[in-house]
Amino acid sequence: MLPAEPVDDADVPRWIAELGLPGLVDIHVHFLPESVTRKVWAYFDRAEEHFGYAWPINYRTDEATRVDTLRRLGVLRFAPLSYPHKPGMAAWLIDWARDFAARTPAAVPTATLYPEPGVADYLAAALDAGVRCVKVHVQVGGFDPRDPLLDPAWQLLAEAGVPVVAHCGDGPLSGNFTGLDVFEQVIAANPGLVAVLAHAGMPDYQRALELAKRYEHVYLDTTMVGTPFTERTMPLPADWPTRLVEVADRIVLGTDFPQIPYAYVEQLRAVHHWAAADDRLGTGFLRAVLHDTPARLLRVEDSGKI
Template sequence: MTEPPAIDADIPAYWRSLGLPGLIDTHTHFLPRRMQEKVWAYFDRGSANYGTEWPVVYRLPEAARVELLRSWGVRAFPSLPYPHKPGMAAWLNDEALKFAAGVPEVLPSATFFPEPEALSYVTAALDAGARIFKVHVQIGGFDPRDEVLAPVWGLLAEASVPVVVHCGSGPLRGAYTGPGPFGEVLAAHPALVAVIAHAGMPDYGAFLDLAAAYQRVYLDTTMVATDFTESLMPLPAPVAARYADFGDRILFGSDFPSIPHSYAHQLASIHRLGFGSAWLRAVLHDNAAALFGIG
């Protein structure tokens, strides 16, 4: 195999050496400015919140962050907004769709929260061209099995629109995180195209079992196997070995920009799993290209 990138400047040469036209990152965030600043302030309190420092590497203006991804050859990426309380989601969807309209690489993104109007604004977002949704069970503090969400999950399953779901218990456990609650959602909506954020860390094995049971469940690589995460929630070697057989349902994700390491390090961490160039081509580009119809 080719050598993994050591620094960000190496990224274009890396994907070219794999025979790819670029990268597709299915887990990036572009939030409204004030909300983004609050997220960064939260990470600045990393020691209090997570027990370790969480330095934000790419604390840059929005336009500069877009240009960085372009310079690295990231062909497509979402904005993935997410609310932490009722009454935010419809506004976030409007802002996300406006952002996507001005940046051709962006996968138009949307979100939802368990509230009576959720089905209405999710339908509106789909009609407006949303191609990917994000929900954050831990930050939102809600039960994904809430009955008000049943028609929303059903609509997204019928539309075959992927939903990036942060339902793992990392970096912090929530009241409804872990494989159990979202596993029940999948049992009720087995056609749902679900992307399990962070591969479900720290319950890597249990979420991989969900991917084995449901053919439309994907895992994203966000912060998986990085030095930072390995020091807190290491990926068990037996689970990592199983990833070799799931190369068609693992998607590259980075959590850019609020990551405590370089973008190149995330790529190198995936590379050092050691599954070969064909596996890397699928994970870093081809799986997402097929999922989102990117030529």
């Protein structure tokens, strides 16, 4: 039987404990250099101009407080994702993320990329240094993931088996190269690529599920999916929990903390509702999504020992 769903952030540790988990593993969290963070937050402050609706950042605090917030929520490990929007930025972000992970025990080392000369070199160096997750943001980067400059990078990642969290869907805004049909070409050309479709491919949820069924290394993260905020504009199919049954082992926790315009608990409540809606999901599904599957992808199977 499922425990009672968490009522607020303070109630999350109780819920985790009653699920029999040591904590959460979040594959989609954002920590960036301070100068970049300010620019990202300024963008969301003008969300009504960009999206047509407000996007108040719920966790607008300093870096140390944000790390402590995740700890108090029961997040044992997380992937601090960064992403460039122009050439020459990715290598700098990788260096910053390495330093952040070194001083933040719960953070795993992450990297990112951009189609530019030298991308394979700095990515290979990052992999050699122990990177466990790579972020690709097609919409913000405004690049074609099929760019030949990226071919050796995709090959490196496929061989390494390091998960790539790819924001490649059309939500909340489409771009010149967004759309799951575009990124599927990258997946098809690199069969070993472990691709985590950010936001479950929002808003093309059905196509994302189809890709997970078609390719054995495709996963979907839960970031913002099914929350009341997102349901207003990009709602899930009514039978979403039933559709998840076939790919229950390919769903991983992601949240977009701290940029989310609501409390962290809202994402957890959404996942809880899916588990409760179909008896074939239940507690086993929650344990897999919240801890076991992302821990395996990030190679932190020892997360229960922290």
